[in-house]
Amino acid sequence: MNNFLALVQNENMKIYRRVRTWIMFGLLVLLTILFGVLFSLDGGSQRMSAWDALDQLSFLYYLVSIYAAVIAADIVAGEFTWGTIKLLLIRPWTRTKVLLSKLLAVLLFTLAMSAVFFVIALAVSFLIFSNEPSQYLGDSPLSRILESLLYSYVDLLVIAAFSFMLSTVFRSSGIAIGLSIFILFAGNIFTLLFHPSRYAWAKYLLFTNMDLGQYRGGQVGPAGMTLGFSITVLAVYVLLFLAVAWLVFKKRDVAA
């Protein structure tokens, strides 16, 4: 039995040795700086607090969600597209372990991207804007911002798991990227169409539970939905996605 971490290291190598990944990093940094500058140019917001600016910049975290979907979409499908899956699966490792190493690599990527984003956004906010008390976020702005970023991170994980499943089932990163990003953005529309206050069953839908931001500051969602309820529903969905991915990956004949 040799080192499982070596497998994760391999997956990392395949993510970070690609130019694409560094373009993603670069774009994230550039856009964060750009929006920071744009906010400061906006007349009248000269007096904007650095905390409020940071909160505003948080919308760029969508980009990290998209990246996560892209990486998760490619990590299995890519091997099939390149044909390298045939060489990857004939090593003394079961398919379950190979898949697990890919999942871990995606998880590490989302953590790294999130950390980079937070550090850059924090730096931009405090370099451009002054460190004044927040006008909107109350007494402990940092914890409010971290709370909503954490909610966004949970959404991101759901999207990544969804994309990972599609990647495994369809062996096509295009379908996986497309559908995941569609879910990411069309979720709100579905929630409007099938609102839990109108349809009782709608509160078990993925989309309805996706926006954890609705519980910010301890609020209660529509039809009595709570943060705990939504997290449970999301966890069930994520486990379902991963189980499907695992079963398909384990059983599939690798042909062509």
Place this chain on the structure above:
Amino acid sequence: MELTQEPVVRMRDVTKRIGSKTLIDRLTLDIPRGQVYGFLGPNGAGKTTTIRMMVGLMSISEGDILIEGASIKDRFEEAISHVGAIVENPEMYKFLTGYQNLLHYARMSPGVTKERIWEAVERVGMQNRIHDKVKTYSLGMRQRLGVAQAILHRPKLLVLDEPTNGLDPQGIRELRDYLRALAREEGTTVFVSSHLLSEMELMCDTVAVIQQGRLVDVKSLHPEAAEGRALETAFDVSDPQRAAALIEGGHLEGGRLIVSADRKAVAEINAKLVMAGIDVYAIQAVTRSLEDQFLELTGGKDIE
């Protein structure tokens, strides 16, 4: 050939069904140790399917394949650790360098050191280009890199699926010499599939012929080792009719006298003919090529 030793691979009634189609039908085959073993058949005969089952890429519907005694179904990790393979084209991560590709596979097998990676690189003669990205490689270079990744962990069995596809004559020759050297020097058993008969004839010790998913024949290709064996020999002579009457057991074929004879008998027949005043222009051994034999075995049948 050490016939006393256990075969490296044992296939027992291996069957592959997809839907109602039977791709491989009760294939039973032993691959002896230390040989270059050919797996021959027309396109669509089931060569690649068999190889994919051997390396665990496809499930086996019925039967089992044992590699060094371990079932690829039940003890996959153990069985596969004895195997190095290239299944179809040697597809590599194009955005990585050749070396990074090898490092990737080295990490997945126990005990493959940096020195061993370099050894494999030298073995396939890729020292000068190993740190270039794979996307800049020619097919021949990718094939070499493919062989390097397959031998990294010193497998007892090397499985190559149509390895000469797309290679130029120079590349084919290099690969052939290389595989023979590997079998001879390191005792690696090489299992190689192909539909190119001439290729197999030059490379293999034994060939198994497969047709429509069934094993048709297993042939040893270098029987010359058996001394004193009678070979079909053709005599090109001035008077074939008289020669045929003179030599017992001889018959005419295309104006030549054909006799089954060993070395000694050939010399005697020659003397006999000359004594009888018949001019002998040429004496040739008639080796029916594998191609003839192959067509005989599989000829006339269509792909189902």
